[in-house]
Amino acid sequence: MTDRFLVLAVDDRDANRLALRAVLRRFPEFELIEAASGEEALLMVVERPVQLVLLDVNMPGMDGFEVVAHLQSIELTRDIPVIFLTATAKEEGFVQRGYELGAVDYLAKPIEDHLLISRLRIYKRLYESRQQLKSSNRSLEQTMLQLREAQQSLLQHEKLAALMPMVSAVAHELNTPLGNCQLTLSILRESSSELLQQWHSKQGIKRSELEFFLNNQVEATNILSHALSRAIAIVARFKQVSLSDHNLLLSRFDLAELLQGLAGLHAAELASRKVELKLDLPEGLRLYSCVGSLSRVIDELLANSLLHGFAGRSGGHIQISARLLGMEKVEICYADDGLGMAPEVLDKVFDPFFTTRFGQGGSGLGLSIAYNLVTGLLGGALQARSVEGQGSQFLIQLPLTAPSPAPA
Known part of the structure; x- marks a missing residue:
């Protein structure tokens, strides 16, 4: 009622x-x-x-x-x-x-009676409509609250889900060097124990046996050093997902000179894979930005082409071009004629820890690092385009003057 x-x-x-x-x-x-x-x-x-x-x-x-x-x-x-x-x-x-x-x-x-009742009924309907609206708003607010709570819960689940590939990738990448360390230490322990037993026996130790043991020790320490260096490098690479360790120093530089220098640094590696790098850069295009960060972005794109774009094949082409966008921006176009990417891969290409070469040298961090650098320190935008079987293209838009780094 x-x-x-x-x-x-x-x-x-x-x-x-x-x-x-x-x-x-x-x-x-x-x-x-x-x-x-x-x-x-x-x-x-x-x-x-x-x-x-x-x-x-x-x-x-x-x-x-x-x-x-x-x-x-x-x-x-x-x-x-x-x-x-x-x-x-x-x-x-x-x-x-x-x-x-x-x-x-x-x-x-x-x-007049009928006029009074008519007005009262109008305002009664308005009141009931307003109450219904308030009730709907309360229900909507409650629903929104539940949605926000569900969203927060989902975000937590997504964060945990995102951690799983990271943990798996770290464990897999560290497993080989740490396994080598464990095996080498086991051999060292066994050989040292045998030598010690022989030392305490009446037979003694021959010079040739001591030399053999010491040579094995040197070889084992080399294996340990290499494996531990590999483990340290893996940990350092995972830390690079954060931008905090990068040099934030801004300087003025010529874009063509920077990219030509990077091409020279990678020349031997590209030549060994029979990959040709072509630069099409305007002269006198100067930026005031983070040289180290932009260099790292290009390094990661080159590494991505060699590891993924030209996987299983010898030979290919990479072109890096640049053009001004108005008076305040530059667009750098990086393109290769490699294998390209399927749509489902392209959608996740900048996600951290996403890789199609799990356990084959791919950590899933390279393009994520590049994306974070471009959109973070460099103050720009990074977009990927690709058609499977037709290569990949990365468009980098940067301000000619990078934003000042936020104080720590």
Whole structure:
């Protein structure tokens, strides 16, 4: 059953309130309470959940305008609709003032029954619609809260899920060098134990046996040194996902000179794989940016081409070109004619620890590092395009002046 609509009639004349009471008594959807003064009305709207006020304008003491002003000043009563009841033409001149103070409607006395009920039903429907909207908003807020909680939970699960490939990759990459260390130490322990037993025996140790043992020791320490260096390098590479260890020093440099220098550094490696690197760079294009970070980005792109783009084949082409974008940006285009990437690989190409060559030299960090450097320290954007079987292209957009590094 729908709750009754609570109406407060405020009028200093008993006869007027009696007339309103007689009308509303015939309509059970309305409940009427009465106040004989403005002061009494203000007390009642605080004590009862009044949903509409029928307010006489001209009353002794606190008049209707003052009552409306007080209602508007209190948050609890600010939204209660007020209908002014006016008796004379003089009072009708005050209607505009009533609207300005916050009244929503007015009725002229003597009030026609059907007109009064019609207005009350309109505001009753508006009230019910507003209550329904509030209820919907509360439900929506609750739903949004639940969605946020679910999202946070999902993010935590995603973070844990993202950690699993990392842990697996670290474990797999470290397994070989640490396994070599363990095997070598086991051999050292066994050979040392045998030599010690022989030393304590009556037979003694021959010079040739001692030389053989020492040679094995040297070889074993070399194996240990190489394996531990490999393990340290793996850990260091995983740490490079963070940008905090990179040199943040900004300097002015010529882009063509930088890339030509990098091409020279990689020339031997590219030649051994029969990969041709072509540069198409404008002269005099200077940037004020992080030389080390940009060099690292190009290094990672070259490494990606050699490891993935030209995997299982000899020969290929890489081209690096650049052009100005307006007066404040440069676009560097890196392209190879390698194997390309399938759409599902392209979607994840910048994700950390994602690799298609797990256990074959791929850590899944190279392009992630490049992406973090470009979008972080260098203040730019990095986009990958590729068609399987038709090579890959990486577009790097950089500001000519990199943003200043944030203070630590």
